[in-house]
Amino acid sequence: MxxxxxxxxxxxxxxxxxxxxxxxxxxxxxxxxxxxxxxxxxxxxxxxxxxxxxxxxxxxxxxxxxxxxxxxxxxxxxxxxxxxxxxxxxxxxxxxxxxxxxxxxxxxxxxxxxxxxxxxxxxxxxxxxxxxxxxxxxxxxxxxxxxxxxxxxxxxxxxxxxxxxxxxxxxxxxxxxxxxxxxxxxxxxxxxxxxxxxxxxxxxxxxxxxxxxxxxxxxxxxxxxxxxxxxxxxxxxxxxxxxxxxxxxxxxxxxxxxxxxxxxxxxxxxxxxxxxxxxxxxxxxxxxxxxxxxxxxxxxxxxxxxxxxxxxxxxxxxxxxxxxxxxxxxxxxxxxxxxxxxxxxxxxxxxxxxxxxEGKIRCAINPETGQELLYPQERSVKPRRIWVIGAGPAGLTAACEAARLGHNVTLFEKESLTGGLIRYGASAPHKHVYREWIEWLDGQVRKAGVEVKTGTRVTPEMIVSERPDHVIIAQGSEPVIPPIPGIDASHVCTALDIFEGAVTPGTSVVIIGAGFVGMEAADFLTGKAKTITLVEVMLIFLVIYV
Ligand SMILES: Cc1cc2nc3c(=O)[nH]c(=O)nc-3n(C[C@H](O)[C@H](O)[C@H](O)COP(=O)(O)O)c2cc1C
Missing domain, CATH: 3.20.20.70 (Aldolase class I)
Incomplete structure (x- = not known):
């Protein structure tokens, strides 16, 4: 104070x-x-x-x-x-x-x-x-x-x-x-x-x-x-x-x-x-x-x-x-x-x-930013029953916003926890702020009165029988596995397996793809594996300036 x-x-x-x-x-x-x-x-x-x-x-x-x-x-x-x-x-x-x-x-x-x-x-x-x-x-x-x-x-x-x-x-x-x-x-x-x-x-x-x-x-x-x-x-x-x-x-x-x-x-x-x-x-x-x-x-x-x-x-x-x-x-x-x-x-x-x-300004975690003229402020005069499928960052945010507007919201997640891929990404060094944000968002969703159903996979039959007014699909993405000979071998895994701790790396690791995920995986493995080799097909420059 x-x-x-x-x-x-x-x-x-x-x-x-x-x-x-x-x-x-x-x-x-x-x-x-x-x-x-x-x-x-x-x-x-x-x-x-x-x-x-x-x-x-x-x-x-x-x-x-x-x-x-x-x-x-x-x-x-x-x-x-x-x-x-x-x-x-x-x-x-x-x-x-x-x-x-x-x-x-x-x-x-x-x-x-x-x-x-x-x-x-x-x-x-x-x-x-x-x-x-x-x-x-x-x-x-x-x-x-x-x-x-x-x-x-x-x-x-x-x-x-x-x-x-x-x-x-x-x-x-x-x-x-x-x-x-x-x-x-x-x-x-x-x-x-x-x-x-x-x-x-x-x-x-x-x-x-x-x-x-x-x-x-x-x-x-x-x-x-x-x-x-x-x-x-x-x-x-x-x-x-x-x-x-x-x-x-x-x-x-x-x-x-x-x-x-x-x-x-x-x-x-x-x-x-x-x-x-x-x-x-x-x-x-x-x-x-x-x-x-x-x-x-x-x-x-x-x-x-x-x-x-x-x-x-x-x-x-x-x-x-x-x-x-x-x-x-x-x-x-x-x-x-x-x-x-x-x-x-x-x-x-x-x-x-x-x-x-050259897009217009937005904020990845605040949907209002840059859209102030469109952003609805008033509670809905006709609240609806809304189902949100997927409790990653998009689903959590959609659920929170819909509840803020007075709708009756149920959020479904097939995993046992909310957060989606952010939970894995937040394990990389320096990414604890992502974890704090997703945990905060989970808390906001619950505070807003959203019913959260983890461990629940929504089926077409459930939608037909329960008849929500709207369904928001926020199911996230799947990793792209390149068709490389040997990719199915037992010593090959995804970055998510590493971040989750499901796989313990050996002494020598080759990471395929030097985008953000690949580089963060390398950062994460530093000190855990003896040699780390990053392989990238392209030469990419990411330029940020203001
Ligand atoms: C989207 C964006 C646009 C920016 N545009 C300008 C600008 O027009 N003029 C300027 O002096 N700095 C600009 N900056 C830099 C910010 O003024 C500020 O110095 C920078 O974001 C670091 O502060 P922060 O860590 O609190 O965000 C910009 C930053 C962002 C994120």
Whole structure:
């Protein structure tokens, strides 16, 4: 309780009075209209997060210039015509009593479609690590134009009613490209020394300050460490932090990672402990006196409060936790922490969906996210008898949602336990959060009044005789067994047999298939088998970036 008090304490930054220190950091949604204007879905998504009452919400990336769009449906602020739509976002946050900042952004070389069209610009013509295509080196006129564009976009944010603006200087986009010697090979006053590489960010902060006025808060989001071979560390760039503050930054948002950082560290998977990047925020705090935001796998308000209590950061950002359960702060404040759906950092509904398929944002464990306009809130006026067949994650979620809407639900599972394949997958190293989630979901289903029948296989005859109004089939998947000679031999088994403990591996193991399951099986067997060989027919790259 003590630490929560620190999270829920107010903070004043220039004219902006935050009611608490919890921040929703920027998260791209791809919910915008194709012309870069704000859609109703954008507004509904933000309004839902605002209901959870963070002190500060930060919008997703908003493009400052047509040359810098990361995706072609990105929200934009490069002309005044975008202001009315953006104003709806500000109003949605204010309606719930939250403050809201707009994140302004230029992708530089990290935009596939700009590179493909030959329009991408960057400090130097160094190819993107991910897309492998070179951008055009920016001229002095380009630098002046983009600097001015950041200022004008910030001015539009202020006119749209935002309380602050955040300059996106993180994650390998244009500003990081200038700051990092890996991507900046210039020989003029914008390249070479750290002071020179920081000049573009300083120019932008000064221009934003000039266009928004003295009292309007400016946050600078930085990747304070690149986490890539040859990239800069927090110690390398700490000497320029005071110059960023002098140029106008009122908040430093201490993010990390760049395009191509191994391990997807920016949206860290469960291998990283909650709050793992706090030491980086602490290093920033040591160098400057303006408020610092810590970020990285935070899900628990208590932990966030303890970070603030120890003065390691002034504010804490909860990203994916706001997708998994936007009400988690309220629940913590009301002593209902146990009702929280904690993010499992699977990245499947959110960042992977966005980046691998250009899909719209979802959350693998929260069906409401990204579908706020469709998501039914009211209980059914005509409750039905619903059977759900299969109590894996899909069946448990469907049963829970149907019961929430007032239906009479029976959930059938042929195994003796609920959870489906997650029960096996959760045995892999670092996957305990999956087990906690599935156990939580099982509890929610029972609390919602669903009748759970494990050890029961539903037959067509049962359906014909009992006549439920609806049947939801959520029976899961079967493993694909490739037709390899010898596959039936007694020493061949599936990964599930290994995770379940049904088979004890010998000293030498060959794993066929180096996808996630194969790699996790290898991880699981490390230390148990003497030699492990992974065999894969394809060379697969999984690229995650933000
Ligand atoms: C779906 C998704 C979209 C994101 N989009 C942005 C973005 O537009 N701008 C940005 O600075 N960071 C973006 N991020 C990074 C988040 O702001 C945050 O730093 C990251 O998710 C780590 O915080 P978490 O561990 O609390 O989720 C995105 C992350 C996710 C999951």
């Amino acid at each position: 003590d630490s929560l008090h620190y999270l829920f304490s107010p903070l004043r930054i220039k004219g902006m009075e935050l009611s608490n220190r919890a921040v929703m950091p920027p998260m791209g949604t791809n919910l915008g209209n194709p012309d870069g204007t704000v859609s109703d879905a954008n507004v509904a998504y933000l309004a839902r997060r605002a209901k959870g009452r963070p002190g500060l919400l930060i919008t997703e990336i908003v493009g400052v210039h047509p040359s810098g769009l990361a995706i072609n449906t990105q929200l934009c602020a490069f002309e005044d015509r975008f202001i009315p739509g953006l104003a709806k976002l500000a109003q949605a946050a204010h309606a719930e009593g939250c403050k809201v900042a707009m994140q302004i952004h230029h992708a530089g070389r990290e935009s596939f479609f700009m590179l493909a069209e030959g329009k991408a610009i960057a400090p130097s013509a160094v190819p993107s690590l991910i897309y492998r295509m070179p951008p055009r080196e920016m001229t002095h006129d380009d630098i002046a134009e983009i600097t001015n564009a950041f200022g004008s976009a910030a001015r539009r944010a202020r006119e749209a009613g935002f309380d602050a603006v955040e300059v996106h200087g993180a994650h390998g986009y244009l500003l990081t490209q200038f700051l990092s010697a890996r991507s900046n090979r210039r020989e003029d006053e914008y390249g070479g020394s750290l002071e020179n590489r920081a000049r573009f960010i300083i120019d932008i902060l000064s221009e934003v300050r000039r266009q928004v006025g003295e009292d309007f808060p400016i946050s600078l989001r930085l990747s304070v460490e690149e986490f890539i071979e040859g990239g800069y560390t927090v110690s390398d760039i700490a000497p320029v932090f005071p110059a960023f503050v002098a140029a106008g930054a009122d908040i430093i948002h201490a993010s990390f990672g760049t395009h191509g950082s191994p391990g997807g560290i920016t949206t860290a998977p469960p291998e990283y402990e909650p709050g793992f990047a706090v030491p980086l925020a602490r290093r920033v705090k040591d160098a400057i006196s303006v408020p610092v935001i810590a970020v990285g796998r935070f899900t628990d308000p208590e932990l966030a409060g303890s970070v603030i209590k120890r003065k390691e950061a002034d504010l804490v950002a909860f990203g994916r936790q706001f997708l998994a359960d936007p009400d988690f702060l309220k629940k913590a404040g009301e002593g209902r922490r146990g009702n929280t759906r904690f993010c499992i950092a699977c990245n499947q509904g959110c960042i992977e969906r966005l980046m691998l398929g």
